[in-house]
Amino acid sequence: MINFNEETYLRIGKGAMKLKSRIDEITAAVTQKGYKNLFLIGSGGSAAMFMPFEHFLKTKSTIPAYLEIAAELVVSGHNQLGKESVCIFTSSSGTTSETVAAAKYCKEKGATTICISGKEDVPFVKDASYAIVNEMDDFSASDADYIVLYMLYFSLMHKHGDFEKYEEFCENLAKLPDALVEVKKQCDEKAQQFAIRYKDAPYHMLTGAGSVWGETYSYAMCVMEEMQWIKTKSVKAAEFFHGSLELVDDNMSLIVIMGEDETRPMCQRVIDFAKRYTKNLTVFDTADYRLAGISDEFRQYLSPIIMTAVLDRVSIHLEAQRGHSLDIRRYYKVVEY
Numbered sequence: 001m002i003n004f005n006e007e008t009y010l011r012i013g014k015g016a017m018k019l020k021s022r023i024d025e026i027t028a029a030v031t032q033k034g035y036k037n038l039f040l041i042g043s044g045g046s047a048a049m050f051m052p053f054e055h056f057l058k059t060k061s062t063i064p065a066y067l068e069i070a071a072e073l074v075v076s077g078h079n080q081l082g083k084e085s086v087c088i089f090t091s092s093s094g095t096t097s098e099t100v101a102a103a104k105y106c107k108e109k110g111a112t113t114i115c116i117s118g119k120e121d122v123p124f125v126k127d128a129s130y131a132i133v134n135e136m137d138d139f140s141a142s143d144a145d146y147i148v149l150y151m152l153y154f155s156l157m158h159k160h161g162d163f164e165k166y167e168e169f170c171e172n173l174a175k176l177p178d179a180l181v182e183v184k185k186q187c188d189e190k191a192q193q194f195a196i197r198y199k200d201a202p203y204h205m206l207t208g209a210g211s212v213w214g215e216t217y218s219y220a221m222c223v224m225e226e227m228q229w230i231k232t233k234s235v236k237a238a239e240f241f242h243g244s245l246e247l248v249d250d251n252m253s254l255i256v257i258m259g260e261d262e263t264r265p266m267c268q269r270v271i272d273f274a275k276r277y278t279k280n281l282t283v284f285d286t287a288d289y290r291l292a293g294i295s296d297e298f299r300q301y302l303s304p305i306i307m308t309a310v311l312d313r314v315s316i317h318l319e320a321q322r323g324h325s326l327d328i329r330r331y332y333k334v335v336e337y
């Protein structure tokens with residue numbers, strides 16, 4: 001596979017698992033102290049990574065949870081935020097100004113803060129009630145971020161009495177880095193064919209649902225727009241039928257991001273519609289990929305990380321086919337705004 005360092009990927013993925021005892025300590029401490037609600041806070045792609053966990057908290061547990069965009073929270077405030085809140089933040093750089101400001105804001109409100117970062121030596125980490133640091137320096141290794149989030153949120157759900165099989169789930173997580181290397185190999189040809197076919201496409205509409213909605217949203221915004229400067233729209237599969245469907249024709253690329261949770265029929269409905277009206281439909285479906293060593297009962301939770309492993313290959317091939325580096329920015333963290 002082009003631009004994939006298996007050794008680095010496995011080292012970082014397996015490194016994330018080493019954080020399990022630290023994560024279990026943190027979740028034990030906050031659970032013992034007691035909390036009224038959870039806030040999941042970030043910006044851009046990092047906020048999007050929290051979306052599946054908001055979905056799982058809503059559908060698999062009874063912990064009240066709120067997903068907030070960092071900058072909006074600070075400006076609007078939130079009546080449920082206070083001393084009995086646990087606020088969880090993620091920022092790979094640890095320096096995204098809006099997320100750093102939101103962490104400070106929540107601490108000032110008396111909340112407990114858990115800050116997840118890819119960098120150790122930043123105030124975002126130093127000022128947190130609890131910090132989880134997972135250092136990484138490789139684009140595709142961001143899959144490892146998900147491993148940390150699975151452990152954190154499923155440990156909280158477990159200690160709340162909502163997810164009995166946490167330890168077994170973590171044993172499965174430990175096998176994921178190897179399994180995902182195989183997923184990348186399985187999808188690579190499809191990813192390359194997509195990039196060849198659509199390298200000059202000026203616009204893509206992406207639709208997804210449930211636990212892969214965050215991947216849908218962030219792939220459109222953080223990869224296609226930010227890293228490739230391609231125009232996109234992302235729309236939830238359920239909402240697609242309330243306006244966006246009018247744009248479907250052979251001049252537009254429609255991408256369906258499909259996972260294996262209960263919202264799957266919503267994506268299927270888009271596919272059934274689109275097959276009648278366009279030849280430019282691409283479906284990325286996690287169910288197409290074998291996950292060696294992973295118990296089937298856990299696949300429903302793993303759709304986001306499988307999808308990110310697949311879509312990373314699409315990004316690598318778009319970069320190659322379009323001759324547009326994934327690393328160049330015109331404005332993002334380049335100019336003042």
Ligand SMILES: N[C@@H]1[C@@H](O)[C@H](O)[C@@H](COP(=O)(O)O)O[C@@H]1O
Nearest residue numbers: 043044045046091092093096222
């Ligand atoms: N588009 C970028 C994303 O790619 C990035 O994920 C996010 C947060 O960055 P960080 O995780 O460093 O806070 O910032 C922007 O929104």
